Amino acid sequence: MAPGGYFGRALVVDVAGDAATAAPLPLDDAVLRAYLGGVGLGTWLLHTLSPAGVDPLAPEAPLAFVFSPLVGTPLTTSAKFAVVATSPLTGLLTDALASSQFAIAGKLTGHDAIVVRGRASVLSVVLVDASGVRVEPCPELAGLPAADAETALSARFGRGWRSAAIGPAGERGVRFATISHDGRHAGRGGLGAVLGAKNLKAVLVRAGTKAAVADAPAVLAAARDLRARSFGPATAKYRELGTLANLLAFNAVSTLPTRNFTAATFDGAPRLAAEELHELRGVARNSCASCSIGCEHIYSRRGGGSQRMEYENVFALGPMCGVSDPDDVFAASARCDELGIDTISAGGTIAWAMECAERGLLDEPWLRFGDGAALLRALDAIGTRSPGLGELLAQGSRHAAGVVGHGSIDFAPQVKGLELPGYEPRTLQAMALGLAVNSRGADHNRSGAYEADLSGEVDRLDGGDPHVHAAIATEDRAAVMDSMILCKFLRGVFTDPFTEWAALLAPVTGWDLDADELRATARRIVTAKRAFNLRAGATAADDTLPARMLETPLVLASGRSAALTADTLRSMVAGYYAARGWDAEGRPCT
Amino acid sequence: MVDVVSSEGPAAGVVLAGGRSSRMGTAKAALEWHGSTLLYRTTALLARTLDGPVVVVAAPGQDLPALPAGVAVTEDPVEGRGPLQGIAAGLTAVAERASQAFVCSTDMPFLHPAFVRCVLGGLTPAADVALPFARGFRQPLAAVYRTSLAGPAAELVADGMLKPGMLFARCTVTSLDDARLLSDPDVARFDPDLDSVVNVNEPADYAAARGRKPAEVVVECFGALASDGRRGPRPVAAATLAAAADAVGLTLDRHVVAALNGDQITRDPLLPLVAGDTVAFLSADAGG
Numbered sequence: 084m085a086p087g088g089y090f091g092r093a094l095v096v097d098v099a100g101d102a103a104t105a106a107p108l109p110l111d112d113a114v115l116r117a118y119l120g121g122v123g124l125g126t127w128l129l130h131t132l133s134p135a136g137v138d139p140l141a142p143e144a145p146l147a148f149v150f151s152p153l154v155g156t157p158l159t160t161s162a163k164f165a166v167v168a169t170s171p172l173t174g175l176l177t178d179a180l181a182s183s184q185f186a187i188a189g190k191l192t193g194h195d196a197i198v199v200r201g202r203a204s205v206l207s208v209v210l211v212d213a214s215g216v217r218v219e220p221c222p223e224l225a226g227l228p229a230a231d232a233e234t235a236l237s238a239r240f241g242r243g244w245r246s247a248a249i250g251p252a253g254e255r256g257v258r259f260a261t262i263s264h265d266g267r268h269a270g271r272g273g274l275g276a277v278l279g280a281k282n283l284k285a286v287l288v289r290a291g292t293k294a295a296v297a298d299a300p301a302v303l304a305a306a307r308d309l310r311a312r313s314f315g316p317a318t319a320k321y322r323e324l325g326t327l328a329n330l331l332a333f334n335a336v337s338t339l340p341t342r343n344f345t346a347a348t349f350d351g352a353p354r355l356a357a358e359e360l361h362e363l364r365g366v367a368r369n370s371c372a373s374c375s376i377g378c379e380h381i382y383s384r385r386g387g388g389s390q391r392m393e394y395e396n397v398f399a400l401g402p403m404c405g406v407s408d409p410d411d412v413f414a415a416s417a418r419c420d421e422l423g424i425d426t427i428s429a430g431g432t433i434a435w436a437m438e439c440a441e442r443g444l445l446d447e448p449w450l451r452f453g454d455g456a457a458l459l460r461a462l463d464a465i466g467t468r469s470p471g472l473g474e475l476l477a478q479g480s481r482h483a484a485g486v487v488g489h490g491s492i493d494f495a496p497q498v499k500g501l502e503l504p505g506y507e508p509r510t511l512q513a514m515a516l517g518l519a520v521n522s523r524g525a526d527h528n529r530s531g532a533y534e535a536d537l538s539g540e541v542d543r544l545d546g547g548d549p550h551v552h553a554a555i556a557t558e559d560r561a562a563v564m565d566s567m568i569l570c571k572f573l574r575g576v577f578t579d580p581f582t583e584w585a586a587l588l589a590p591v592t593g594w595d596l597d598a599d600e601l602r603a604t605a606r607r608i609v610t611a612k613r614a615f616n617l618r619a620g621a622t623a624a625d626d627t628l629p630a631r632m633l634e635t636p637l638v639l640a641s642g643r644s645a646a647l648t649a650d651t652l653r654s655m656v657a658g659y660y661a662a663r664g665w666d667a668e669g670r671p672c673t
Numbered sequence: 674m675v676d677v678v679s680s681e682g683p684a685a686g687v688v689l690a691g692g693r694s695s696r697m698g699t700a701k702a703a704l705e706w707h708g709s710t711l712l713y714r715t716t717a718l719l720a721r722t723l724d725g726p727v728v729v730v731a732a733p734g735q736d737l738p739a740l741p742a743g744v745a746v747t748e749d750p751v752e753g754r755g756p757l758q759g760i761a762a763g764l765t766a767v768a769e770r771a772s773q774a775f776v777c778s779t780d781m782p783f784l785h786p787a788f789v790r791c792v793l794g795g796l797t798p799a800a801d802v803a804l805p806f807a808r809g810f811r812q813p814l815a816a817v818y819r820t821s822l823a824g825p826a827a828e829l830v831a832d833g834m835l836k837p838g839m840l841f842a843r844c845t846v847t848s849l850d851d852a853r854l855l856s857d858p859d860v861a862r863f864d865p866d867l868d869s870v871v872n873v874n875e876p877a878d879y880a881a882a883r884g885r886k887p888a889e890v891v892v893e894c895f896g897a898l899a900s901d902g903r904r905g906p907r908p909v910a911a912a913t914l915a916a917a918a919d920a921v922g923l924t925l926d927r928h929v930v931a932a933l934n935g936d937q938i939t940r941d942p943l944l945p946l947v948a949g950d951t952v953a954f955l956s957a958d959a960g961g
Contacts, residue, residue: 316926316928317928317958318958319897319928319956320896320897320956320958321958322897323896323897323900324896324897328895328896328897328956329896331895331896332895332896332955332956335893335895335932335935335953335955336932336935336936336938336953336955337935337936357896358895358896358899537930537938537955538930538938538940538957539930539937539938539939539940539941543938544936572958574958575928575957575958639935639936640935641934641935641936
């Protein structure tokens with residue numbers, strides 16, 4: 084019998100031609116307890132099911148939708164799922180989370196994960212419910228945005244089905260295409276291209292069973308307590324302004340990447356700030372399924388319509404590209420949603436291209452920092468993979484820099500092929516380490532080391548041993564939160580997180596676990612991700628930052644200079660390996 | 674995390690606290706200063722200004738009030754032998770980690786980072802000491818010394834030569850007069866009367882100093898903290914971070930951090946503020 088909150092099995096779906104076969108993969112108690120769910124269990128599944136050296140876009144490359152023991156419980160923010168695969172952008176493990184009813188319906192098909200392999204002969208969808216699996220062709224959905232495809236699929240198959248779909252960019256193999264449901268993207272690493280390579284427009288799931296928890300009254304009590312705490316000051320920022328509240332704050336402390344990381348403050352920041360937009364625009368709030376925080380802020384667009392705006396898409400399509408007109412940024416964000424591409428990688432890759440064009444390395448004289456129309460034109464080129472620039476940029480900045488050459492890799496804003504999020508490493512040096520060593524590449528969700536930089540806990544301009552420990556601590560916390568799965572916007576409500584998380588998991592699963600066990604689980608998950616990447620060819624040389632970050636100090640608004648040297652980063656990386664118990668080449672020793 | 678980085682490598686801070694405070698009648702180090710003490714204010718001011726270690730030189734066995742995190746304490750070898758002994762002990766304590774040190778006494782409640790920066794900048798490559806001559810007096814306890822002077826200073830003390838002037842006679846000194854100091858635009862703007870060198874030696878001095886209005890700083894709140902009419906920069910009179918927060922109706926709890934002058938992230942409510950500072954209050958729940 085499976086532990087509470089689990090079914091004790093994954094479903095492995097093999098698509099071939101116009102049909103699919105499915106087989107259960109038993110997940111015993113030891114595996115579930117060791118990897119929990121979400122990102123952790125997804126990593127285990129990829130270790131188990133992914134052939135070594137497989138092309139991420141090959142039919143046999145597995146794509147896993149992974150749920151968690153908390154999905155379907157009344158615990159706030161628990162309606163989340165992870166999508167895990169080998170990234171076509173990095174060639175390494177990637178995992179992305181999204182929150183929606185897809186998580187609940189997917190789990191209640193009776194599986195802790197659904198893994199898809201193979202390739203359909205024509206554009207199709209896979210449908211999974213408690214009664215089985217089938218493939219249905221859907222060539223009429225070709226080229227549709229994911230949201231429109233969801234609407235069409237709902238009309239065709241009925242409202243009980245929930246679909247995780249791709250946009251046209253995923254169909255065309257853009258290496259940073261997303262998978263989305265209900266407007267929420269599993270965004271990073273090109274998972275949409277993996278689904279598109281299987282000739283699948285969407286995976287549909289329908290609930291057909293229930294998941295029992297070990298102690299329902301205790302779970303309900305814990306849920307009530309967590310919900311009450313979720314209304315407190317730790318989440319006020321997310322409720323009142325959303326993540327876009329970061330923009331002005333980051334600008335004030337010189338950590339807002341601007342014009343492809345050539346500056347850390349942006350004159351146009353006030354125009355794009357949440358505070359400004361709240362005064363000048365209509366704004367509505369929304370929540371993910373089963374969430375009491377309500378962080379989503381949806382702004383009215385000039386000329387009609389509305390657009391959900393987050394810090395990361397505004398950073399990437401605004402300051403990063405030198406664009407300060409909010410309507411240009413709104414339009415660019417909407418275009419990314421329609422195409423189904425990751426805004427961070429899109430903005431980073433285009434910012435790199437803008438710099439190349441301004442340096443004369445790309446013969447695209449129209450592509451200039453600050454030009455909103457150029458930004459939109461470049462996005463369309465990527466989404467359609469138009470010959471020349473579109474085809475080049477659809478591969479991401481690392482690959483594009485390899486084609487363009489002339490040292491442009493030095494300022495390609497990526498780590499391991501994944502474009503950097505909106506955190507300036509030179510002024511956030513714990514985060515610099517987190518970005519360099521993270522298995523997913525430059526990533527702010529699997530390493531939240533900026534928390535230490537921005538807390539005063541460490542000297543953010545002078546990386547060293549304290550930063551190593553801070554980076555590991557946040558990476559470990561993320562590993563557990565992303566596996567059990569809870570939204571990270573809740574993290575501030577926990578004062579003793581591992582203990583409190585154990586107390587949440589215990590009544591769901593029936594396990595007698597404690598904080599130390601969860602800390603070990605975190606380390607196990609981080610190490611498993613590392614091991615997967617080593618198997619995929621990663622080396623210690625990948626644990627670094629773009630040369631620009633290590634060779635060019637930033638002059639701050641205060642007049643100070645912020646430098647992160649290669650020696651400092653190397654020293655922190657070495658300290659990280661040692662603290663993780665890995666050898667000098669970053670290889671786990673046991 | 675600092676306002677000032679010397680071009681000659683890390684610069685340390687040395688605060689002499691071992692004096693007898695005989696005219697004050699009570700230990701000056703422990704005198705209340707806007708919620709903390711004079712010693713806390715002086716050491717914290719140097720810690721936020723310099724990129725090297727900050728050390729307090731105490732008398733043997735002296736009880737000291739609480740100090741900012743990271744500030745170390747060393748002791749005079751012998752009690753009551755005057756400031757040159759304290760200078761020698763302080764320079765010795767920091768010599769391995771800094772090539773120069775700003776040395777001051779504990780009772781300088783208006784010491785300003787711009788003044789410290791200016792004196793540091795006045796230490797020419799050929800000089801051993803940058804010595805202000807301010808407000809009519811030589812200021813050996815508001816001066817910069819090369820830490821290589823630790824040995825010579827200790828030898829002088831051992832020979833019974835206890836005045837800083839004895840050291841100056843044996844090394845190269847760059848004198849910084851009022852005009853030189855005020856030629857620094859930041860000093861001219863934020864410390865035009867060179868109040869940095871004001872000491873409080875008697876109760877009346879202390880009362881007068883304590884009665885001064887705190888410096889004007891600019892406070893700006895961001896994100897959710899900017900609600901309730903707190904949006905945009907506003908000038909407030911505040912001697913400490915806590916006072917600045919209080920002035921705009923914020924409570925410094927675990928959900929709030931402050932960025933000082935866009936650089937230093939801090940939660941120390943007793944962090945001293947000075948004229949010209951800008952304080953940004955941010956949500957501690959950064960990211961997203």
